[in-house]
Amino acid sequence: MINRSKQLYSHTGDSKSFTRRMEEDVLPFLFTEKIEEIEQHDESSRVLSQNDSIAQVFGKEKPSRVRGVGFGLTPTQLFGLNSHAPGNGVEVEETQRKLLALQAELEGKKFKRKAMENEAAAGKKKMQSMERALIYLFQT
Template identity: 55%
Template structure:
């Protein structure tokens, strides 16, 4: 389903159910669709006017959110609005670069404004972008971006979705080691779903399913590509294993700390009883409080 189809269906009362992980991050196929919808909403300047200095000052965000997202708890609202704000900011930057030309007069630039943006809103935005303070800020932001050492190279797929897919691949291969071998039903195909026609996931451009998977004594695909794919699968598996080990180590450390605290509480309780018999009410209340916290 495309973003346009999803938004049209929502107007007719249809809803898309999203799946979340333990950190309340959207995962699964719906995550990609949601990202596109939030991007489309953020770049809709009939809903969010372009004539504001920052996303924080834009009005009407709560109304648009409540109309499109059914979130009774409100736990995910902040992150969703942040995604819309990023789209709002990035899109208006692209609109300025593509529709404004410094060689034109103001009147000519107003006539070339983007479709759907009122004339007075576009005029405000042009004046804001040409303000010396705004130019200095844009220049500084460009310099800051150049200082970034690492960038996200996973495409439009979020880190939460990528992590879930890695775990799913690992679980599939643990149940059946033969799925590690490149095939039409390998672990990648089972975890990520059917690939686009004419493509083989993990092989790049060139090899087709009919070439790669048809019975033949002579392989038609460069063996180096197959080995590279196998290497990538092994790396994915190693990353998932490392994450599981880290999580297990943290759980073991918390359990050891809990046992240590309970032992200290037992010794304190014993010493109080030896010295005073039954502990005074205030001391007993504090020990009971420690017991309750130790059990959580």
Template identity: 50%
Template sequence: MGKSWKETRLRLYDRFYEPTFTTEQNLENRPPGIDREHWRWFLDYRAEAETKEKCRKNAVNRSKQQYIHIGGSKSFARQMEEEVFGKEKPGRVCSVGFGPALSQLFGPNSHVPNNRVQLEETQRKLLELQEELEGEKLKRKAMEDEAST
């Protein structure tokens, strides 16, 4: 919710504040539904030297950031502890759901379809993809020939 509020304030400021306008013009150019005195307070806050310095420092710090951390305020250790799936049940694969068992996913015939219809469908799809690949190769060869001439 805090992130949404911050983004809303930034969006309103970017959309309705015009740096070339006077204070009065900016007050008249306020967003619909925002009280004139609230908008004045917000513009005054944004114009303070302390606020501008804070924005400048934050921009510098963000530019130094090499990795994006999206895990929130929890430490990695705490996240790992909370994300453990629990003791694995015999015959089932953890985090895959109630349906498949280990033998269905990783058994000796796990890569082979169970029935003839699935096998035929898989072979048909394979042939389609091979034909599509050949077509793409021909197109690429034609483009390379055209570019070389």
């Protein structure tokens, strides 16, 4: 009681310490910054997987949950039976080979699409010039 009466100022900063308050304000920003940095260097880390940017920042998933997808979903349900087993080198190599083949096919299709768009634009210009010529002929 005597010490209480000597107190000049009352504490009004809630029950959290300044350190805890600062961690709560700064840590989410640091995690977000780290995730963005990883995603800039590796586009594939944006895709939900066992090694996505969130897993790289926060660590491996626990067997009972997957971060960011809600309650009840387990890694086995989301990623398959071997979600915690280390990948077979041959499987990884085969997957990478298929990925490269698909990327090459996609690039080929993009090239063909661009060629078709250019051809369509040229055809449109030709039609417009023919239309102008017909209008000129009918006016004379």
